Amino acid sequence: MQVSAEVLPGDIVKIKVNGELSIFYIDPFESVVQKYIVDGKSKFIFDFRDVTYIDSMGIGLLSIAGNSASQKGHKIAVIVTNPKVKYTLNVSRLHDVMVIVETEEDALKVFEGN
Amino acid sequence: MLSKFLKETKMRFERKIFSTFSDLRDLENDFVSFLEVNRVPSDVIYDLKIALHEYILNVMEHGYHWAPDGIIEVAVDVDFDRSKKFNIEVEIRDYAPKFVIDKEKIMKEVNNRSFRGRGLVMILTFVDDIIYDHELKDGNRVKFVKSVKL
Structure with missing residues (x-):
């Protein structure tokens, strides 16, 4: 699994993940998420277009980011196109803190006006 | 189309692992290979x-508390029948203290504030049925059932 991160205009953190996001490979993803939460960031885009599999540990970290964002009035945006990964996220019960989209353009719209 | 090339089959896969990440990863790889060889659809x-x-x-976390010497046995039966239907049963046996999956409680309590517990919701979502062996004297034995018609 590979993880990369960049801060976009508007103080939006985009975290891109490639491969399998499971407990076996969770450490680099967890480190990046925790770093930006500790830094006080609250606008997150997770680019999961190249994620092939996600388990409850990956979703648990999304819930941490989502709950942190919600404390500042935001939701996290997750870009996902793999149907199975999307279905897994849809049944994860994170809808109060997460918006699922298919493009980066739609992800950026989540933060418009904030 | 795939169903035209498949014959009625019954295949079985068995593994015994210790409760470690490396054993689990190997098990998952072998499990996926077994299902692929038997032409089970990728989404299943x-x-x-x-x-x-x-x-x-x-089981590793709550049953064995991450002890690496816990034993877990897995048996998978794939049955492709005359009606072009895959019936797959995955039986998992452990020797940890008994626990019971309370389906209703799990589905009710896990929400967006929960960091844990989501795994059980996922299990309940992704298989057709879960059968817990209440007669077993020690440990736990569950069976996941999933069917798909081609």
């Missing part, structure tokens, strides 16, 4: 892999 493999993964992680 995904569902069963998640269910197996989440259940065994639960």
